[in-house]
Amino acid sequence: MSRWRSPVAAYTALVVILLSSWYIFTAVGQYPDFILPGPALVWQRFQTALMKGRLLFHFLVTLWEVAAGLCLGTFFALITGYLLSKSRRLENFLSPVLVASQAVPIVAVAPLLIIWFGPGLFSKILVCSIIIYFPVLVNVVAGLKSVPTDLQNLMTSLNANRKQKLVWLEIPATLPYFFTGMKVGATLSVTGAVVGEFLGADKGLGFLINVARGQYDTALVMAIIIILVLFALVLYYLVVLIEKIMVRWKE
Amino acid sequence: MPQIRVVDVSHSFHTEQGDFPVLKPLDFIIEREQFLSILGPSGCGKTTLLKILAGLIQPSAGGIQHEIDGEAVDDLRVGMMFQQANLMPWRTIVENVLLPLQLKTPRLHRSVMVARAISILETVGLCGYENMRINEISGGMAQRVALARAMIHDPQLLLLDEPFGSLDALTRESMGEELLRVWQTHKKTVVMVTHSVSEAILLSDRVIVFSRRPSSIVLDIEIKLPRPREAGIRYSAEFSEYSAMIHTSIAQ
Numbered sequence A: 001m002s003r004w005r006s007p008v009a010a011y012t013a014l015v016v017i018l019l020s021s022w023y024i025f026t027a028v029g030q031y032p033d034f035i036l037p038g039p040a041l042v043w044q045r046f047q048t049a050l051m052k053g054r055l056l057f058h059f060l061v062t063l064w065e066v067a068a069g070l071c072l073g074t075f076f077a078l079i080t081g082y083l084l085s086k087s088r089r090l091e092n093f094l095s096p097v098l099v100a101s102q103a104v105p106i107v108a109v110a111p112l113l114i115i116w117f118g119p120g121l122f123s124k125i126l127v128c129s130i131i132i133y134f135p136v137l138v139n140v141v142a143g144l145k146s147v148p149t150d151l152q153n154l155m156t157s158l159n160a161n162r163k164q165k166l167v168w169l170e171i172p173a174t175l176p177y178f179f180t181g182m183k184v185g186a187t188l189s190v191t192g193a194v195v196g197e198f199l200g201a202d203k204g205l206g207f208l209i210n211v212a213r214g215q216y217d218t219a220l221v222m223a224i225i226i227i228l229v230l231f232a233l234v235l236y237y238l239v240v241l242i243e244k245i246m247v248r249w250k251e
Numbered sequence B: 001m002p003q004i005r006v007v008d009v010s011h012s013f014h015t016e017q018g019d020f021p022v023l024k025p026l027d028f029i030i031e032r033e034q035f036l037s038i039l040g041p042s043g044c045g046k047t048t049l050l051k052i053l054a055g056l057i058q059p060s061a062g063g064i065q066h067e068i069d070g071e072a073v074d075d076l077r078v079g080m081m082f083q084q085a086n087l088m089p090w091r092t093i094v095e096n097v098l099l100p101l102q103l104k105t106p107r108l109h110r111s112v113m114v115a116r117a118i119s120i121l122e123t124v125g126l127c128g129y130e131n132m133r134i135n136e137i138s139g140g141m142a143q144r145v146a147l148a149r150a151m152i153h154d155p156q157l158l159l160l161d162e163p164f165g166s167l168d169a170l171t172r173e174s175m176g177e178e179l180l181r182v183w184q185t186h187k188k189t190v191v192m193v194t195h196s197v198s199e200a201i202l203l204s205d206r207v208i209v210f211s212r213r214p215s216s217i218v219l220d221i222e223i224k225l226p227r228p229r230e231a232g233i234r235y236s237a238e239f240s241e242y243s244a245m246i247h248t249s250i251a252q
């Protein structure tokens, strides 16, 4: 059946199947709303939360945390990645430290960050940036190391200075690797923000889930989960889109 | 045009297993506009010598002196070509060719760079291909692009490291003839490493043969075939004599 080949059609079908089985399941089972609300109720709850509640505000808070966290984490990952790839000694020294730091689950560190930096936005931004930091760093170092030696020799034989090598050789050669790291990190960072908000916050989607859960407002919890999934998807495809524009030569 | 003196250059690499001598002291002069070919077994240090000439490696002892019209200069404009075309896949053909201009004369207007790149692409027979991507072209075309890039900034010294080594035999022969044609119109001092004796004789004014590592020169001859040369000269008697001489020296 050739029409299934189109991904848009396939995804639409998947969503329709999921929604209708959800609907049938709740219609047949007649579960209480605080255990499993049906899609219609969740949609309704979403609308009232958006119009009468402060859903949009909480979403914008989380969006801001993720965006700022991504920028901060990426910025430091790029700088340390460049330095690590330039100095073998620094790399040998720091690699085990970085790997060890990665072995500590961020969920365990997040409470500490909240104790140290307070329940405000900054501690969530930090959680997000720590999450994005490692995948971007690892990929940027791998990218910088993949630059062919002969191209480096060519640049040196043309007396290229450090900045010229960076702009004309190292950045373009590393971009595909960078985007690989961004794709991994971007979706994880949404999780990071929500985990941070769970642990201590007075705004954001994670905070709102906590409140709704306390009030047995399961419909709102599910609405927010769907929003988070869509948010992560949009973020992922945004990275893919930017990659498509900037790394056109890879095809 | 420069004259290059290789003054008592020797080189060892320092490895974990200790010193690794590659080049025994070398002492020779490369005349201006000379086309010099270097032959020798794999691993004897040909690439190392080219890197020393390009200033990429500091030799363990001795040094390179450049002279232009009798005056010593520190730096030469160098063009390099490697066994692999070594192009940047994120650039189009014309953008690859104009890279040396971007680095050497960044203030030149972009349209001037493009025009120069296109005109040099014409001389290597790539007219009309300028906007193609690197992954769309064949190995032979990629080497032509690499040659155009090595020539665009009008280098005073052209260093070619087995430039056609990765090509099939037929493409390789035609590329050799192409290089001969280009060199005869834009004379430059050239040092070329090659494994092909006939390519070396066809193109060169002079051929140097290295021994096994640690290397020294086992043969240094001038190729006195008349210029301009054509591919047909391969079938002449003198050509076979040179060929026999070089082959014997390599076999030693």
Ligand SMILES: Nc1ncnc2c1ncn2[C@@H]1O[C@H](COP(=O)(O)OP(=O)(O)O)[C@@H](O)[C@H]1O
Residues within 6 Å of the ligand: B013, B014, B015, B020, B022, B041, B042, B043, B044, B045, B046, B047, B048, B049, B213
């Ligand atoms: N950076 C390096 N460190 C240690 N040994 C090297 C290095 N570069 C080359 N060599 C060794 O030096 C020898 C000569 O290398 P090279 O100049 O590349 O030979 P070729 O004549 O094949 O071009 C080889 O045995 C090679 O293994």
Ligand SMILES: [Mg+2]
Residues within 6 Å of the ligand: B046, B047, B048, B161
């Ligand atoms: Mg070599």
